[in-house]
Amino acid sequence: MNRTLWTVIGLVLLAAGAAGLLVGYGVLSFVDRQQVLLSSDLIAGWNRHKAWWLAITIMGGLLVALLGYLLLRAQFRRRGGAPMADLYLPSSPAPEATEAAQFDEAAPDRADPDRGGIPDRGGTEVASRALHRALQRDLESDQQIRDATVRLSGPPHHPRLLVRLAVTADADVGHLASHVDRAIHRFTTTSGVQPDLSEVVVRIPARAPARVE
Amino acid sequence: MRTTNRILSALLGLVLLVAGLAVAIETALIAWGGRPAVIPADRWYASLRELRFADRPFLVTSAVVALVGLVLLILQLRPWPPERVQTSAGDSPPLSITRRSVEHRVELAAARAGVEHPDSAVRGRPGRWRVRLRGVAWPEQRDAVLAAVQAELDRLYAPPGTPVTITLRRPARRVA
Numbered sequence: 001m002n003r004t005l006w007t008v009i010g011l012v013l014l015a016a017g018a019a020g021l022l023v024g025y026g027v028l029s030f031v032d033r034q035q036v037l038l039s040s041d042l043i044a045g046w047n048r049h050k051a052w053w054l055a056i057t058i059m060g061g062l063l064v065a066l067l068g069y070l071l072l073r074a075q076f077r078r079r080g081g082a083p084m085a086d087l088y089l090p091s092s093p094a095p096e097a098t099e100a101a102q103f104d105e106a107a108p109d110r111a112d113p114d115r116g117g118i119p120d121r122g123g124t125e126v127a128s129r130a131l132h133r134a135l136q137r138d139l140e141s142d143q144q145i146r147d148a149t150v151r152l153s154g155p156p157h158h159p160r161l162l163v164r165l166a167v168t169a170d171a172d173v174g175h176l177a178s179h180v181d182r183a184i185h186r187f188t189t190t191s192g193v194q195p196d197l198s199e200v201v202v203r204i205p206a207r208a209p210a211r212v213e
Numbered sequence: 214m215r216t217t218n219r220i221l222s223a224l225l226g227l228v229l230l231v232a233g234l235a236v237a238i239e240t241a242l243i244a245w246g247g248r249p250a251v252i253p254a255d256r257w258y259a260s261l262r263e264l265r266f267a268d269r270p271f272l273v274t275s276a277v278v279a280l281v282g283l284v285l286l287i288l289q290l291r292p293w294p295p296e297r298v299q300t301s302a303g304d305s306p307p308l309s310i311t312r313r314s315v316e317h318r319v320e321l322a323a324a325r326a327g328v329e330h331p332d333s334a335v336r337g338r339p340g341r342w343r344v345r346l347r348g349v350a351w352p353e354q355r356d357a358v359l360a361a362v363q364a365e366l367d368r369l370y371a372p373p374g375t376p377v378t379i380t381l382r383r384p385a386r387r388v389a
Contacts, residue, residue, distance in 0.1 A: 002218035003289055008284030014359040017279025024272040030264065038261035054244040060283030068229025075223040171308070173370040177303035188325075199306060201297050203368075206321075 001074070083128055083153045084159040086187045087193060090123035112160070128152065131191060138183045139163070144171040152195060161195035174203060214293055231318060245309045280313065298335060300370035309339065319344055326350075326358045343376040350381045356380035 019028075026033040046053050132150055139148035147166040152159040163180060180200055188194050239249040264271055282305040295308040312352050323331035328348035346362060362377055 002215070004220045004287055006218055007223060007289040009291060010282045011283025013278050014286060015282070017275045017277070017372065018280055020266075020275025021272065023266045023281060024268075024275060026267070033267040036262055037266065037271070038258065051244075054240055057240040058237045058244070061233045061235070061240060063233070065230050065237065068226045068231075068233055070226075072223055072226030072230060073221050075226065075306060088284045130382045151388030159245050167240055173300055173308060173368070174302045177300075177370075179301070180308070199309065201311060202305060203311045203316070206314075206317040 001212050002102070002192065005071075031147065032109075032122075078151070080151060084154055084156050086128050087126040087131065087156045087191065089126065126179065128156075131193065134191070135183065138186060139165065139180065142176075142179045144168050144176060146147055154196075157193060159195050161197045163197070163200045165200065167202055167204055168204050171202070171204065173202065214287065215296065218289075284385045292336075294334070294336055295339045295342060296379060297339055299340050299372070300336075301372050302370040304369055308370070313373075315344070315366075318365050318369060319346060319362055322361045323348055326361035327354050328358055328381070341372075343378070344378070347380045348382070349384050351383065352381060355379060355381060 005202055022028050023031045024033060058148040084087075132152060135150045136148050139150065144167050145165050146168060151162040151164075155158045161184070163181075165176065167176060177200070180197075184195060184197060239252045239254070242249060242256075246384070254257050295312055298315060299307045299309050302308045305351070312335045315335050319333040319335075320331040323333070323346055328346075328350045331346060331348040334345045335342055336345065344362065344366065348358075348380075350358060359377060359379055361374055364377070366375055366377070
């Protein structure tokens with residue numbers, strides 16, 4: 001996004017600067033190079049609709065400030081979007097309640113305590129942070145990984161997963177790939193969350209690995 | 214360049230936020246019969262009423278603006294080195310390594326093979342990249358250096374057939 005923005009800014013500045021030079025050197029015949037920048041016509045136009053111009057300037061200033069705020073906020077937003085929401089796992093209905101509902105259609109709704117049914121058995125809420133930490137710790141359990149950063153974003157049951165690994169100098173890249181696969185498999189088995197792995201990036205330190213002679 | 218763009222964008226955002234608010238507040242003050250508190254509107258008005266398109270300050274400002282725009286365009290449109298490169302390890306997606314890591318590892322491998330002042334650069338796209346190595350060594354060391362670099366790339370699971378270009382400069386004098 002920033003690259004596109006600065007390309008457009010570059011284009012606009014180049015066009016504005018070139019237009020200024022062309023006018024200044026009299027290349028554009030329809031503009032008088034001896035004319036002042038703030039001409040009497042412009043001032044007359046402003047004075048004719050002064051209230052409107054003042055309102056437009058105020059609105060323009062506020063719009064520019066809003067754009068500036070959005071641009072500033074976008075620079076501090078982390079990659080991958082907002083983190084996934086907490087995971088809610090509803091408990092399965094009681095077997096006896098299901099059977100009774102199947103065979104006795106006249107029976108009240110057994111899941112509704114107000115109608116004489118069995119109270120809702122509730123569910124389990126798993127904090128998104130806990131899921132992040134669980135996967136991170138599992139990844140860091142390998143001796144070749146010094147630090148792991150994970151980012152889960154999107155729908156809680158099928159989030160997008162970004163993984164960053166800082167590894168030791170002698171880390172084996174193939175081993176790391178299979179370790180990440182196994183960690184994600186374990187994560188899916190234990191949490192029921194099936195992440196869509198979108199990126200695994202490894203950073204290897206600059207120093208030479210320890211060699212065994 | 215990505216970091217530079219991010220810093221520039223943050224600064225631009227801050228400038229737009231402050232300038233936009235200043236213009237809105239100062240204009241509101243003028244609209245309600247007051248005088249601008251921060252913006253020297255009277256001085257700017259007087260300058261713009263005197264300055265002509267043919268005047269030197271206007272021409273110099275236009276030239277500087279055009280030059281800045283041109284530099285920005287060149288910097289943004291020229292090919293950027295990839296931030297990370299894909300390896301052949303892992304399935305979907307393949308595992309990636311940061312470009313700097315690959316460059317450092319190639320330089321270390323070259324240094325172990327006897328290259329002085331090795332300087333490596335990874336270019337291309339994340340899925341299809343190439344390595345360029347420059348350094349100081351004797352021409353007869355070239356094969357050994359190439360083998361060392363390729364062994365290091367194999368260790369990093371670089372895609373098979375990743376192109377390697379080696380440019381060696383002769384040392385100033387042979388050490389006996």
